[in-house]
Amino acid sequence: QVFIKNVVSNGLKGLKQLSTQVHKMDVVIIGAGIMGVTFAHIAKTVDPKLNITILERLDQAAGSNSSVFNNAGTGHEANCELNYTPVDEEVISVEKALDIHAQFNVAKQYWANLVKNGIIKDPESFIHPTKHCTLVNEDSINLLHMRYKEMASHHFFDEMKLSEDFDEIQSWIPLTMEGRSRHQKMAATRVDHGTDVNFESITKQLAQHMENEQSADIQYNTHVKRVHKSPSGSWLIECEQNGVAKQVRADKLFVGAGGGAFPILKASHLPAGRRFSGFPVGGRFLAAEIDKEVAQSYGAKTYGKAAVGAPPMSVPHLDLRVADGKYYLLFGPFATFSPILEKGRGIVEFIRMVHLHDI
Ligand SMILES: Cc1cc2nc3c(=O)[nH]c(=O)nc-3n(C[C@H](O)[C@H](O)[C@H](O)COP(=O)(O)OP(=O)(O)OC[C@H]3O[C@@H](n4cnc5c(N)ncnc54)[C@H](O)[C@@H]3O)c2cc1C
Numbered sequence: 131q132v133f134i135k136n137v138v139s140n141g142l143k144g145l146k147q148l149s150t151q152v153h154k155m156d157v158v159i160i161g162a163g164i165m166g167v168t169f170a171h172i173a174k175t176v177d178p179k180l181n182i183t184i185l186e187r188l189d190q191a192a193g194s195n196s197s198v199f200n201n202a203g204t205g206h207e208a209n210c211e212l213n214y215t216p217v218d219e220e221v222i223s224v225e226k227a228l229d230i231h232a233q234f235n236v237a238k239q240y241w242a243n244l245v246k247n248g249i250i251k252d253p254e255s256f257i258h259p260t261k262h263c264t265l266v267n268e269d270s271i272n273l274l275h276m277r278y279k280e281m282a283s284h285h286f287f288d289e290m291k292l293s294e295d296f297d298e299i300q301s302w303i304p305l306t307m308e309g310r311s312r313h314q315k316m317a318a319t320r321v322d323h324g325t326d327v328n329f330e331s332i333t334k335q336l337a338q339h340m341e342n343e344q345s346a347d348i349q350y351n352t353h354v355k356r357v358h359k360s361p362s363g364s365w366l367i368e369c370e371q372n373g374v375a376k377q378v379r380a381d382k383l384f385v386g387a388g389g390g391a392f393p394i395l396k397a398s399h400l401p402a403g404r405r406f407s408g409f410p411v412g413g414r415f416l417a418a419e420i421d422k423e424v425a426q427s428y429g430a431k432t433y434g435k436a437a438v439g440a441p442p443m444s445v446p447h448l449d450l451r452v453a454d455g456k457y458y459l460l461f462g463p464f465a466t467f468s469p470i471l472e473k474g475r476g477i478v479e480f481i482r483m484v485h486l487h488d489i
Contacts, residue, residue: 155183158367158380160354160394162186163196164329166386167336168240171249174344183378184340185352185369187390192333194472195388198453199417202431202460205325207234209262209287210433213442215277222273224280231286238325241332249339256331258452261430262324263303268315270435278319291320305424305459306432306448324431328453352376356397357383389472393483407488408471410480413443413463417451425450425457 157173159166162184170182188194195201208214208227215227241257244250266274274292281287293299299318300307340346352371359365365383369376385391395403428450436445444465451458469480
């Protein structure tokens with residue numbers, strides 16, 4: 131499609147442009163979000179000789195889901211999220227919680243290494259300590275006790291505290307408790323070493339380092355339309371850069387395109403693209419800038435409990451966020467009907483992506 135469009139609109143010039151623009155790379159990465167850029171950095175660190183190109187649809191890194199306010203910035207390590215400890219017939223499983231906690235520890239070690247090596251100059255630019263608390267109503271107090279008993283016995287969570295005392299909970303999370311009756315039975319847990327993470331800041335600093343110090347090539351305004359796998363296992367990537375068709379060849383391909391991965395997979399007729407689709411739902415947060423004193427007195431992310439049967443992403447939470455030296459409170463998510471693949475893309479692309487056999 132891109133080829134025909136280019137030749138139709140530019141004639142022989144378009145054909146020439148295309149034929150002169152087939153580059154061969156070791157690795158091509160689609161998407162300059164936190165996934166794509168992190169993968170690029172790890173690959174280049176393991177093998178500095180690799181030539182790597184990142185193709186990004188937008189004009190900057192971290193412009194989509196990894197952008198600071200397009201997510202809640204919780205360093206997910208199961209301190210406060212009940213969905214990591216499912217209960218089945220009164221038996222609670224903490225395996226998933228231990229697993230996610232261990233994974234997040236690896237992420238923290240990786241980021242600490244970026245700071246140690248001067249790739250990220252100031253840890254305060256992307257990570258801030260916040261309490262991670264869980265608050266539940268009367269009907270889930272037993273569940274919280276069960277969870278606390280299992281988790282606090284593991285060294286990952288041995289600092290976890292549990293309270294049913296109104297005053298104590300209020301001292302932990304004053305904003306979440308404001309306006310509540312003392313007679314309302316509630317319980318809360320608290321872990322002090324949780325984090326708020328600015329994924330946009332990590333991604334941008336890492337992308338800058340990749341370009342300046344590791345000779346990675348990040349091509350912005352480059353929309354990948356489809357990819358083809360050759361019998362030898364190498365890849366041909368068709369894209370459009372500032373309206374001009376372009377092809378890139380690569381030995382290895384990493385698709386870190388977030389919601390944009392679906393149309394690429396569908397158009398490419400790869401087995402991985404079959405029977406996957408997206409629901410037309412999104413999550414929105416209420417956000418307010420707050421002053422430093424309020425931020426310090428709250429200093430927390432408080433997670434509640436989702437309704438039975440609701441997806442984990444619908445858990446209500448009140449989050450302290452820190453970005454560019456300013457403090458914010460985020461409350462949500464509120465479900466939205468959102469038939470788009472990702473922010474800034476139209477409904478037509480979403481409809482074209484849904485195939486009958488996916489349903
Ligand atoms: C409401 C909400 C709240 C969240 N809260 C949290 C949280 O608290 N903690 C947490 O850890 N995670 C959270 N997440 C998840 C987190 O934001 C994502 O997992 C993460 O940002 C995904 O990063 P990514 O690099 O995979 O995708 P993205 O950041 O979306 O990056 C993909 C990139 O690919 C580009 N792209 C797409 N299609 C193409 C194409 N065809 N050609 C070229 N480029 C393309 C896009 O422009 C984009 O830059 C939340 C997500 C949502 C939606």
